[in-house]
Structures are given as structure tokens and as C-alpha cells.
Amino acid sequence: MISQQAILDAFHFRHACKTFDPERKISEADFRFILETGRLSPSSFGYEPWRFLVIQDMALREKLLTVTWGAKGQFPSASHVVAILVRKDDMRPGSGYTERFMREVKHFPEEVIARSNTFYKQFHESDFKLQEPRALFDWSCRQAYIALANMMTAAAMVGIDSCPIEGFSQEGADRILAEAGLLEDGGFGLAVMAAFGYRINPQTEKTRQTLEQITRWV
Numbered sequence: 664m665i666s667q668q669a670i671l672d673a674f675h676f677r678h679a680c681k682t683f684d685p686e687r688k689i690s691e692a693d694f695r696f697i698l699e700t701g702r703l704s705p706s707s708f709g710y711e712p713w714r715f716l717v718i719q720d721m722a723l724r725e726k727l728l729t730v731t732w733g734a735k736g737q738f739p740s741a742s743h744v745v746a747i748l749v750r751k752d753d754m755r756p757g758s759g760y761t762e763r764f765m766r767e768v769k770h771f772p773e774e775v776i777a778r779s780n781t782f783y784k785q786f787h788e789s790d791f792k793l794q795e796p797r798a799l800f801d802w803s804c805r806q807a808y809i810a811l812a813n814m815m816t817a818a819a820m821v822g823i824d825s826c827p828i829e830g831f832s833q834e835g836a837d838r839i840l841a842e843a844g845l846l847e848d849g850g851f852g853l854a855v856m857a858a859f860g861y862r863i864n865p866q867t868e869k870t871r872q873t874l875e876q877i878t879r880w881v
């Protein structure tokens with residue numbers, strides 16, 4: 664087991680890194696490790712709505728920068744940039760994706776598929792009310808953020824810096840990715856991005872509210 668202190672050290676080490684050392688690249692093995700922690704992340708109903716688009720094409724990063732005010736320092740200097748895309752209509756109950764997923768990934772027997780479909784439909788229609796495209800997209804994005812957090816924490820645990828990037832125009836970024844043919848005809852949308860690399864400057868002081876301020880026990 665890893666000690667609590669080692670885990671907390673990683674949480675203190677992780678910070679929103681603004682500029683990376685452009686000379687230092689993350690090794691392929693290390694970056695696969697980071698992606699693997701995204702892959703193993705949990706998602707609602709286990710449907711893994713994400714796709715990890717690793718953007719190493721500097722021309723595409725530059726194009727995205729025109730609509731991404733939050734990554735001016737990160738995109739040009741990061742070793743790796745990941746855009747987490749999420750599925751849209753594929754996530755609806757009864758879609759070809761969910762049906763295939765239950766059979767081919769989860770290996771569910773037919774009676775489990777039928778039961779799961781009933782629950783999933785109820786969840787979409789009344790529990791979480793996900794019929795509106797925006798509500799559905801936001802729900803998928805919430806899953807993406809779990810993978811995002813796990814990847815950043817895992818990176819920190821092996822001494823790799825990161826920055827989550829939400830400072831972009833959703834419309835603008837989706838347009839650029841669609842023009843590049845990366846959204847599969849609107850089947851995917853951009854949830855959030857993250858840059859990874861090695862810091863070039865010392866990190867700033869970490870400020871947080873106290874545990875007492877943000878916790879209520881009942």
C-alpha cells in the first residue's frame with residue numbers, strides 16, 4: 664500500500680501548471696500509464712462515454728488556442744495535451760452504442776441487458792431527466808471529469824505536472840475539432856482538456872478553505 668503521506672504529497676505537488684519546460688517530454692510509457700488511469704476510471708452505469716484525443720499536432724493546438732484563452736502558456740509548452748471528448752446521442756437508452764457495449768464490453772447475458780435497459784431508461788427519463796441534448800451532454804461531461812481528475816492525480820504521483828483546461832469557447836473548439844474530422848459527425852463533443860508536462864517555474868502557494876469550512880457532519 665502507498666502511505667497516506669505519499670498520496671497527500673502528490674496532491675500538494677499537483678497544481679495548475681501554467682507553463683511547462685518545452686525541452687522535457689513525457690516518455691511514451693509514462694503517458695500510457697496516465698491514459699490507463701483514465702481508462703480505468705468509473706462512469707455512471709459504466710458506459711465510458713469518453714474518448715481521449717491526444718493532441719500532439721502543434722498546428723491543431725495553435726488553432727485551438729484561437730478559442731482557448733485558458734491555455735496560452737500551456738499549449739505551446741506542454742509535452743502532451745489531451746482533449747476529453749464525450750459521446751452525445753450514443754448515450755441515450757437503446758442506442759447502438761449502449762447495446763453493443765453491454766454485449767461486447769460488459770458481456771451481459773440477455774436478461775441482464777433487458778433489466779439494465781429498464782433502469783437506464785427510467786434514469787434518463789425521470790430520475791435525472793436527460794432528454795434535453797444539453798442535459799445529456801453535461802451528464803457525459805461529468806463522467807469525463809472523473810477521468811480527468813484521475814489522470815492528473817496519477818501524473819502527480821509519478822512527478823508529472825498538469826493543468827486542466829476549461830478556458831475555451833465550447834462552440835469554437837467543437838467547430839475546430841469538427842473541421843479536423845475529430846468529432847465523428849457531431850457524435851462527440853469536447854468536455855474538457857488537460858495539458859501534461861514538467862514545470863519550468865516553481866509552483867505557487869496552494870490555498871484552500873479549511874476542512875471545517877467545507878465539511879458538515881450530520
Ligand SMILES: Cc1cc2nc3c(=O)[nH]c(=O)nc-3n(C[C@H](O)[C@H](O)[C@H](O)COP(=O)(O)O)c2cc1C
Binds near residue numbers: 679680732829830870
Ligand atoms: C475543470 C477545471 C478547469 C480549469 N481550467 C483552467 C484553464 O483553462 N486554465 C488554467 O490556467 N487553469 C485552469 N484550471 C485551474 C484552476 O484555476 C486551479 O485548479 C485552481 O485555481 C486551484 O489551483 P491548483 O490547481 O493550483 O491547486 C481549471 C481547473 C479545473 C478543475
